[in-house]
Amino acid sequence: METRSLFRALFLINFAITLGFGIADAFFSMYVFSLGARGILLVLPLVLYSLSKILFSPFMGACSDKIGPRRIASISLGLYLLVSICYFFTTSLMLITIMRLFQGIGCAMFRPLVASLVGERTTSEKRATVLGTFDISFYGALSVGPVVGGILKDIWGFEGIFAVLTLLCIVALLVALFYIPAQRLSKNHAAERKTENQCKCRTIFTMARQNSLRGLLAFIFGRACGISLLSAFLPILLTTKLGLSGIQTGLVMASGSLVFTLLLRPIGMLSDKTPRKPLIVAGGTIVSLLYFLIPVVSGFSQILFLGLGIGMFSVLSQPACTTLLIEEGVRHGMGLTVGIFNSVLNLGFIAGPLFGAGMQHTFGLSSVFYAAGILGFVAVGLFITTIVSEDTPSSALFLEKGDVTLSYVTSEKL
Incomplete structure (x- = not known):
């Protein structure tokens, strides 16, 4: 209670x-x-x-x-x-x-x-x-x-x-x-508290050598770049290329957020019943593919459907990503881990628009969305590489949901 x-x-x-x-x-x-x-x-x-x-x-x-x-x-x-x-x-x-x-x-x-x-x-x-x-x-x-x-x-x-x-x-x-x-913490979490206290001596540089955390940070940086690029440049495309009205533009911009919010709990339940790392890989990959389709859409209904798809597959990785972050916090100290994560997230929010502005000036507006897709693929690739390199055997990417904390404790000998 x-x-x-x-x-x-x-x-x-x-x-x-x-x-x-x-x-x-x-x-x-x-x-x-x-x-x-x-x-x-x-x-x-x-x-x-x-x-x-x-x-x-x-x-x-x-x-x-x-x-x-x-x-x-x-x-x-x-x-x-x-x-x-x-x-x-x-x-x-x-x-x-x-x-x-x-x-x-x-x-x-x-x-x-x-x-x-x-x-x-x-x-x-x-x-x-x-x-x-x-x-x-x-x-x-x-x-x-x-x-x-x-x-x-x-x-x-x-x-x-x-x-x-x-x-x-x-x-x-x-x-x-x-x-x-x-x-x-409450008394029910004394075991996690003990683990966290043992990890407090770790520095940021020590944490940076952990493949699992690096993979998570790489993924969230790429995702933040994609989100910020979409927020900054999609309205420009909607009004200049597609000629949408203000109401239509607002509906497209809100569509992804709406479906994202509605699906958070059911996807969270899915993440508790299935392996989490494949959900992150699947969500990040599909969203990156959808970014490539943005420059080729030709009307309101198509871009609205695409916006709904981006929101739907973005949420696929959200609860799984947050859960893995919390489990990293058990290893390194919760506040410090989340703080580093937020720094990388906000760095992506800054880097995305700056990079997009350079792409638009040099190659045109469509190149911004292709760049977002490429960044997404690179982020997913880094996530897969770092996670697989840490887990043994290599099939550990698809281990069950409860394996993460156990493998952390045994491999790090906390």
Whole structure:
């Protein structure tokens, strides 16, 4: 019952924070533009936010392994609340830019904590189901955020957006203070705690030599590049090449997120009943193939169907990937592992658009989607190579779901 209450509280907290900043971030560029930001001042807040998440995620994740979860939650959610209040009361571009830095630090603390609390309180038999269900709090909020933000902006302007953001941050902070425990783990997870304590001496460089973690990081980097390329350049293709209306473009962009969110729990259940690594390989491979089809579609119905397919096969790898990440956290320290993972994820989100911009300028818009497909194939190939090279025999890629933790403990002699 205690675990279930904590799960519900974390679900609500994650949904509230993701919804609040999903609403605000969707209109952030428009807001700073309305304040007179041009050139470097327009992009600097966005760059600082991403860089702060990349630089601080491993450090903050490691801190979350040593500091009580309630304290970490209070600090990170307090930073979120401070940012939301400043957004509401100030129009200073300099202060807003600084707040974006603090927002990134808060995210670097908050995401590893939430992922580790959920992951370490689930058994290996149901871990993918639980993680897939919990991810609904993130992707569901992310899907409805821009819509809610648009309604708020039309009715109350930017003040309405920031007022709702502040309210959601207050709710999240109060729930955290009441429901997040002061101690790291419950007594039912003492064995995992012992394993984690034995692994705390590992450094980031030691972790980087682990093939399984490197393979996972390579896969998520390639996936993040693909997602960011799609988000940045697909609207351009939809409007300039296909001539779609704003509503049609919005439907295409939302289609993948919608089917992704709806399938998270069932795919999580599938990941608990079948080998997880093949799901990652299958999902990553098919999505990469679908990227190659984007430049050749010729109408709204085709691109909508393609968007649904990308969402459907993207979710195939999501719960399995998160579960393997949590199992890596048992080896190396949960917060540090998730922090490094988030850094690589955000690095992919930055590298993707930059790489895409160069491809578009040199080879045209269609080349961006071909590049996304190639990056996806390379990421899957690296994942297969590193995983197979660590597992023995070579067929271990297709071992059953419960083999991972056991093979980790025996091979590393923890």
